[in-house]
Every structure is written in structure tokens, then in C-alpha cells.
Amino acid sequence: MKLRWLGHSAFELTSEENLKILIDPFISNNPSCSIPVEDITADLICITHGHADHFGDAMEIADRTGAMVIANHEISIFFSRQGFETQGMNIGGSSNFHNIKITMVDAIHSSDIDFMEEVTPGGKACGFIFQLENGKKVYHAGDTSLFSDLKFIIGNYYKPDIALIPIGDRYTMGLQDASIAVEWISPQKVIPMHYNTFPVIKQDPEDFVDLIKIKSPETEVIILDPGETYTG
Numbered sequence: 001m002k003l004r005w006l007g008h009s010a011f012e013l014t015s016e017e018n019l020k021i022l023i024d025p026f027i028s029n030n031p032s033c034s035i036p037v038e039d040i041t042a043d044l045i046c047i048t049h050g051h052a053d054h055f056g057d058a059m060e061i062a063d064r065t066g067a068m069v070i071a072n073h074e075i076s077i078f079f080s081r082q083g084f085e086t087q088g089m090n091i092g093g094s095s096n097f098h099n100i101k102i103t104m105v106d107a108i109h110s111s112d113i114d115f116m117e118e119v120t121p122g123g124k125a126c127g128f129i130f131q132l133e134n135g136k137k138v139y140h141a142g143d144t145s146l147f148s149d150l151k152f153i154i155g156n157y158y159k160p161d162i163a164l165i166p167i168g169d170r171y172t173m174g175l176q177d178a179s180i181a182v183e184w185i186s187p188q189k190v191i192p193m194h195y196n197t198f199p200v201i202k203q204d205p206e207d208f209v210d211l212i213k214i215k216s217p218e219t220e221v222i223i224l225d226p227g228e229t230y231t232g
Contacts, residue, residue, distance in 0.1 A: 001132055003162070007032030007226035008197040009054055011140065011164060012040070015100055016133040019043045022067070023128065023140050026056030032197050032226045042067040044097050048142030049111035050075055050122025053197070059084065070095065070102060074123030078113060091126060101131040105154060107144035109172070129158050136232075139187070140164045143194065146177040151184035162232065163187040166194035167208050168201030175203060179211035182219055189220045191230065 002014040007030050013021040022042040027033050030053070037057045045058050045067050055075075062069055062084050069079050069086040076088030089095060094103040109125035127142040139160035141150075154160065163185050166172035172194050173181060182190050190212065195203040209221045222230050 001134075001136060001138075002229050002231050003138070003164075003191065003224075004229040005191065005193065005224040005226055006030070006035060006040075009048070009140075009143070009164075009166065009194045010056065011193075012042075013130060013138060017099065019098055019100065021046060021097075021100070021130065022058075022061065024048055024054040024056060024142070025058050025061055026053045028057050028060075029053075030056070030197065035227060037061065038064075041065050045069045046102065046128050046140075047071040047075055048107065048127060048140065049109060049125035050078075050113035050120070051111070051143070052115035054143070055113065055115065068097075070097075072104070072111070072123040072126055074121060075111075075113070078120065078122075089126075091124060099133040103129040103131070103158070105129055105139075105158070106147075106149050107142040108147045109143040109145070127154075129154075129160060136161050138162045138164070139185070141166060141181075143172045146173050146181055150181045155185040160185065161188050163190045164193050165190055167192040167203055167205070168195035168197075169203065170200050172201075175208050175211060178208065179215050182212055183215040186216065187219055189222055189230075189232065191222045191224060 004012040027037040073088040079086040107125040111122035111125040113120040137160040167178040
């Protein structure tokens, strides 16, 4: 399994069977991503909510690669009306993509599609849990605040091995709340995301490392630079 951080909340997850899953593919207008969108490929695209910095280049990439798009029901309808292959889901539901199980979980955030001439309702923001071919679970939290499901549903029930957690504050959890989320989830590894893309969400990830050492010393923090890959 490989996880390449493309900056902000965008990740490329490559499975054991070499399937490529793009999550929140904010590429071409992402100031922290130097990879040309033309170089990005995908078998599947998953979108956590409708904001421009998460929806990103999903349509361009889906059009070029033929990738299927998974999103909430409302965003799925938006894609299907543009002629794309899409699969709508809702919170608590699961779907299988080849030998990968994808579960949509809650996130506390807004989701309207905000890059059209008129803001369009975008349903409910979400996160995803990807159970890979070897059983390993990767949790992408999307944009979210701290809320009790992170402990009782994500941590106690789904038990992800790797968690991708926002730390930027202002629009999501900040450092303190994110460290509590990690304490509740108790993953083996955590990768911070959604920070330093713009000045308003500037954070020092080493401060996050220090907090995790205190609250969750059993969890390893993996700090990636945009474009860098974690293999595990």
C-alpha cells in the first residue's frame, strides 16, 4: 500500500493490487501541489464534500481516465448529470470496488458545491474508511471538527490502522482537537493534512508531533511533504 500526499487533503492511495484511488483531488489550483494534473491517473475518485478545494479536478481526471466517482448522493447526482460514471453513497453505507471495501462515515462540516455561478446544495460532508485487499484500514477524515463519533464509531468500531487527520484550524480541527481525535481513534499511524496550503491554515506539524507524543505515544506521526509517498 502506498499513500502519496498531493497537498491539502488530496491523497493518491495505491492498493496492494495496484488500484489507484484519488481522494479529494485538488490539484491544478492547489498552491502546495507541483504535480501537473495531466500526470494524475486514477481508477476511482472519492470526494468528501463539495467545496472547491476538495472537489478539485475530479471532473477533468474522471473524463480523461474513465475513473468512477464515489461521493454522497447529492454530489453523485451532480456528476451523473455531467455524464460521468458515479456511485452515490450515504453515511454508514459501504461499497466494494474490486477487493476494496469503502465505507462512508460522518464528518461535521458543510458541503455545498461552491465553485458554480450559484452555490448548489452538496448534501452531507463525509469521511471514508478504505479496507484494502490485505485487511488494512485507512481512514480519511475529510474536513471535520472534533465530535464523539471519532471515538465511539471510528476508534472503537472501525479501528483504522492509518488515519489522515486535518490539523489546519479555522475550517477544521486545529492542533489540540486533532490530537484528541488521534487519542480517541488510536491508529497505528497518523498523517496530518489540510494545513499550510493557505496562510489562514498555517501550522507547524512538529507541534502536532509533540502533542501526540503526550496524548498518544503509541501512535506514530508521519509528516509528508506534498508529493512525498508513505509505503506501509
